[in-house]
Amino acid sequence: MKIGEIDLKRSWPALAGIGAIVAVLATAFAWAAGLLGQRVTNTTFLEDIPHDFPAGYRRAHGKGVCYEGVFRASGAAAKYSDARVFAQPETRAIGRFSIGNMSPYAADNSTSTVSMAMMLTADNGQQWRMKMNNEPYFATRDAPGFLAMVKATAPDPATGEPDPQHVEAFLKDYPEARKYLAADAVKPWASSFAGATFHAIHAYFLVAQDGQRQAMRWSLRPHAAFAAWSAEERASASHDALFKDVAQRLAKAPLHWDMVMQLAAPGDPVDDPSQPWPETRPQLVAGTLEVQRVFDQTDGVCRDINFDPTLIPAGMALSNDPVLATRAGIYAHSYNARLHEIGYGKATDAVGKKAAP
Ligand code: HEM
Helix, strand or coil, X not given: CEECCEEHHHHHHHHXXXXXXXXXXXXXXXHHCCCCCCCCCHHHHHCCCCCCCCCCCXXXXXXXXXXXXEEEECCCCCCCCCCHHHCCCEEEEEEEEEECCCXXXXXXXXXXXXXXXXXXXXXXXXXXXXXXXXXXXXXXXXXXXXXXXXXXXXXXXXXXXXXXXXXXXXXXXXXXHHHHHHHHHCCCCECCCCCCCEECCCCEEEECCCCCEEEEEXXXXXXXXXXXXXXXXXXXXXXXXXXXXXXHHHHXXXXXXXXXXXXXXXXXXXXXXXXXXXXXXXXXEEEEEEEEEEEEHHHCCCCCCCCCCCCCCCCEEECCCHHHHHHHHHHHHHHHHHHHHHHCCCCCHHHXXXXXX
16 A cells, blocks of 8 residues: 555555654653653652742752852862862852751751752863762662651651661661661751861762872861750750851851862772761862852852752763762752742742732
8 A cells, every 4th residue: 555655565664663663762751750660760759849849949958048159279189180170279169058958948956967069160161069968978878778768767657756667677678777877866966057067978080181080089177166056055046047157157257168088999889878988098188168158049149050969070070879870860850840930930939039919
């Protein structure tokens, strides 16, 4: 049979082939979107966000303040990496302090997680973006493990405490989380961003001009002394205590953090964020961050940045850490959602506008 110039009898194998390709692609897209099977996807991580979550805000760490400052390289990392940021004397820094609570309206004493995001833009235009927490390692070796931990440690409505059987079943699958849960139970609560150490957690590679790779992890170590809230101080802390404190300190003088890099030895795990390396590994100080001023996140300077920790300059390389890859997807998802809301005029206080009466 012929339709126009097409002889169906002769063309059917080719058409069947095209059909098969379309079917495979459609299945692949459905799988990637999490529509088939029980696969953990970016959406899985954000599924518990309430539908009335305030428009325009980050889906986690919603409460935050922007900062600007400068990163001064020491030159010590330039031996291992030809990234410009390690050689040029000063690099502009834009960043954000935040707390780990999802809600942008949370009280500062509602979580022990304090965080810093930062973007360094070198004079060759290359950017380095990062998101760091005050925890030195991740709880689990992979991201589904993190979800399993959140579920297993959720308070049982009957007792208000996590169900020990659920916790033990989780620890059977993810034994590495035992040390994280033990440390978390006694972790002091920082009473100021200024004295907190912020950790990148994942391993990255420094890549030298000759191609040599050195695995490292970095942390931002404060010049200010660490200070913790007592239980009473924490209970009575004001709603915005941490954010007021950092603004007051900066009104008097800049704040500083050294970027400390821990260098891996051969055999140290580079793809597992739950396994810290021995403290005896050599360290170098790649430079010092000076935070000069903080300002409201509503004006967009840091609000509209995705501080994606997989965006690194030439002279660095990513590890195969599965949590790092998962984070990149989750962050893009959250970023797209909030920028979409802002772009379509749905956001109010997130962009400094009053809600319509
Ligand atoms: C699988 C585990 C994780 C999930 C599901 C998760 C989820 C999220 C989401 C949805 C956001 C909002 C992103 C945006 O809209 O720009 C966020 C922000 C943030 N996350 Fe994570 N995260 C995870 C792991 C981590 C880890 C390991 C760290 C630290 C090393 C971290 C540090 C941060 C920081 C600092 C922010 C605020 C960034 C900013 O100020 O823009 N997260 N997270």
